[in-house]
Amino acid sequence: MTHRRMGTLYVVATPIGNLGDLGTRAAEILGSVSRIAAEDTRHSSRLLGRLGIRVPMLSLHEHNEAARVTQLRQYLEAGEDVALISDAGTPLISDPGFIVVRELRAQTYPVVPVPGPSALITALSGAGLPTDRFRFGGFLPARSGPRRQALEALQERDETLVFYETPHRIRHTLDTLEAVMPDRHLVLARELTKTFETFLSGTPAALSEQLRDDPDQARGEFVVMIAGATPQADHEQQNLSADALLAALLAEGVGVKQGAAVAARLLGGRKQVWYARLQALKE
Numbered sequence: 001m002t003h004r005r006m007g008t009l010y011v012v013a014t015p016i017g018n019l020g021d022l023g024t025r026a027a028e029i030l031g032s033v034s035r036i037a038a039e040d041t042r043h044s045s046r047l048l049g050r051l052g053i054r055v056p057m058l059s060l061h062e063h064n065e066a067a068r069v070t071q072l073r074q075y076l077e078a079g080e081d082v083a084l085i086s087d088a089g090t091p092l093i094s095d096p097g098f099i100v101v102r103e104l105r106a107q108t109y110p111v112v113p114v115p116g117p118s119a120l121i122t123a124l125s126g127a128g129l130p131t132d133r134f135r136f137g138g139f140l141p142a143r144s145g146p147r148r149q150a151l152e153a154l155q156e157r158d159e160t161l162v163f164y165e166t167p168h169r170i171r172h173t174l175d176t177l178e179a180v181m182p183d184r185h186l187v188l189a190r191e192l193t194k195t196f197e198t199f200l201s202g203t204p205a206a207l208s209e210q211l212r213d214d215p216d217q218a219r220g221e222f223v224v225m226i227a228g229a230t231p232q233a234d235h236e237q238q239n240l241s242a243d244a245l246l247a248a249l250l251a252e253g254v255g256v257k258q259g260a261a262v263a264a265r266l267l268g269g270r271k272q273v274w275y276a277r278l279q280a281l282k283e
């Protein structure tokens with residue numbers, strides 16, 4: 001009895017602007033599969049047309065992804081290879097594909113990633129911010145309250161923070177950052193790999209001003225990168241908490257000598273130093 005070969009789902013990254021960034025392996029696979037599942041078939045058929053690739057396509061987007069799993073399984077069972085692509089960059093990274101990959105993997109179908117461009121990694125590789133640890137937050141919430149809360153919750157994180165952002169929200173995000181992390185160093189990567197690629201850096205207020213002065217800088221696609229909280233900031237935070245504790249001790253009527261002993265016990269350091277600080281606060 002011969003077993004029919006099962007098809008493979010290839011998860012293929014496509015360019016984020018510059019078509020030259022499509023890898024040789026990705027092009028070969030896109031040209032050899034039986035079908036291509038694309039987020040927006042009209043958009044992707046332009047890319048494929050330019051590459052001279054003609055393969056039947058089917059749409060796969062956030063609204064039909066779950067329903068497509070059965071269909072994709074049937075193609076794979078019939079021995080057909082299928083490529084999954086998104087509009088730009090790596091599928092599943094703030095793009096559809098997660099449900100399909102999870103389900104097909106759970107059912108032991110072959111899933112093979114074909115790496116290539118992603119705005120996240122491209123931006124980090126050119127920004128000059130620490131990359132040993134970073135936190136990718138996808139898109140921030142669209143509404144201003146939840147967006148502010150999301151950023152407040154990340155205020156103390158010491159790794160580089162990375163977000164995707166759209167041109168119509170970039171100014172709002174900078175305003176929110178100005179309120180939540182006014183001294184933080186930011187890098188905005190815009191239009192990566194395209195003609196007008198730019199990296200702007202500075203505090204939230206400085207970047208808002210640059211976008212106001214040159215509205216062209218507010219157009220296109222953005223990756224927002226935020227330097228992590230520094231030990232200096234942590235130190236200042238600790239000093240703030242120390243001052244809050246000393247003020248509370250004084251307000252409760254604890255004497256300077258006794259207060260210094262309490263502070264030294266809780267926060268470490270010499271009693272004399274806390275005595276001097278309490279004395280200064282009292283005056």
Ligand code: SAM
Nearest residue numbers: 016089090093095118119164165191192221222
């Ligand atoms: N899957 C894609 C990837 O791997 O990069 C991301 C898709 S997500 C729907 C689109 C967002 O990615 C944009 O809003 C923007 O924040 C970012 N992006 C995509 N292409 C970009 C580019 N050329 N320059 C800057 N940001 C880009």
